[in-house]
Amino acid sequence: MHDNLISSTFGFTGPECYELCRNLSNCSAYSYFGAGSFPFGDQCMLFSNCDVLDDCDDCITASVRLDCSCGIGYEGFINHENLVRYEVDVLTEPECRRHCSNDISCNVYTYYNDDHDTDKHLCILLREMKSPITPCENCQTAPQKCVAFDECIVGFYEDEEGNMISSKGLLVSESTSIRYVSGENGCFKTVNGLAVGSGGSGGYTSSSGGLGAGGGSGHINTTQLSVPANTNIAVDIDMSGTSTALTMQNTGEILLSAANGASVSDYRYGGDGYSGGGGGAYSTSDGGDGGTDGGDGEKGLYDGGNGSGFDISSVDMKHFQLAPGKGGQHSGPYGGGGGGVLVDAVGPEVDDRVGEGFGGGGPGGSSDRSGSPGCVILEL
Numbered sequence: 001m002h003d004n005l006i007s008s009t010f011g012f013t014g015p016e017c018y019e020l021c022r023n024l025s026n027c028s029a030y031s032y033f034g035a036g037s038f039p040f041g042d043q044c045m046l047f048s049n050c051d052v053l054d055d056c057d058d059c060i061t062a063s064v065r066l067d068c069s070c071g072i073g074y075e076g077f078i079n080h081e082n083l084v085r086y087e088v089d090v091l092t093e094p095e096c097r098r099h100c101s102n103d104i105s106c107n108v109y110t111y112y113n114d115d116h117d118t119d120k121h122l123c124i125l126l127r128e129m130k131s132p133i134t135p136c137e138n139c140q141t142a143p144q145k146c147v148a149f150d151e152c153i154v155g156f157y158e159d160e161e162g163n164m165i166s167s168k169g170l171l172v173s174e175s176t177s178i179r180y181v182s183g184e185n186g187c188f189k190t191v192n193g194l195a196v197g198s199g200g201s202g203g204y205t206s207s208s209g210g211l212g213a214g215g216g217s218g219h220i221n222t223t224q225l226s227v228p229a230n231t232n233i234a235v236d237i238d239m240s241g242t243s244t245a246l247t248m249q250n251t252g253e254i255l256l257s258a259a260n261g262a263s264v265s266d267y268r269y270g271g272d273g274y275s276g277g278g279g280g281a282y283s284t285s286d287g288g289d290g291g292t293d294g295g296d297g298e299k300g301l302y303d304g305g306n307g308s309g310f311d312i313s314s315v316d317m318k319h320f321q322l323a324p325g326k327g328g329q330h331s332g333p334y335g336g337g338g339g340g341v342l343v344d345a346v347g348p349e350v351d352d353r354v355g356e357g358f359g360g361g362g363p364g365g366s367s368d369r370s371g372s373p374g375c376v377i378l379e380l
Helices: 014-022 093-101
Strands: 005-010 029-033 043-047 059-063 074-077 083-087 108-112 123-126 130-135 139-143 156-159 164-166 169-172 176-181 188-196 220-228 233-237 243-248 254-259 322-324 341-343 375-379
Touching (some): 093 108, 233 375, 243 375, 341 375
Antiparallel strands (some): 233 243
């Protein structure tokens, strides 16, 4: 480190450390160490050159020139849509990166080094990294320039077991932990996020021959958010709680949440939600069906729950098709659950008394009155 260290200073933020290096003609890379880093803490180190950017705890190492690699050991699918061209007999990765930086069409490259079995010294210039993405030995895929505190160029989602999920988007329907993996330290990924709360439970009383209304379906929330790379994010789909939530595990910051549908508190009246649950009735009358597409639950002898009026067709997603699920059907005097959200025409498998789709409301009745779990969608 001593041969290429220019300076080490205190009292700067990560972005300020980046600017120090960028404005210094002989600075090629920098490391910013936060208060929780070890053994260096609260320092900005500037370097004249580097070969590889290594991971570190509570710190960021990044390049402002073209002599550092911030790639990942993965390769993606290549076709006419993302291929710029092939370069053969390229002896080093920096040479491959220079080919990419000199071509206005190239944003990403994949380089196969000396030890690769079949594609030694092959440099592939790409517009983007496409799915499917698989690990590769003796290869690197990287952006043409490594820039921290900016949009990630190369990366993918992985689950808590370290399995690659997707580079474009993912649907999560049970509690887990995910992260966006990138070699570009300190970068973030802008995503369109949608959360659907879990469905509320239906109600029941045995008095007067049985009576029970349907639960409301889970509410919907959608927003654009910035997901920091290489940071664990908890997806909490809590059927017994109050919401579906996306939370930063290291800080507890909630990035996105959607309230669960209302469970039936008074067995007569349907629960409120994205779509309302059907109202209840006594054994001599019919309960109401659950609401659909943000609508109110149908009235039985008693009123159905209030729907939100939310128009699911107003949510524009590139890789997923969203549609309203049908409201659950009443069963005799018991109301049906409010309809949830179908994703690519699919939702949890339930009987026709439960609201169709993710977050469908549970039915009234003496048997299982549970709703369906919600979900989270993240799309680049």
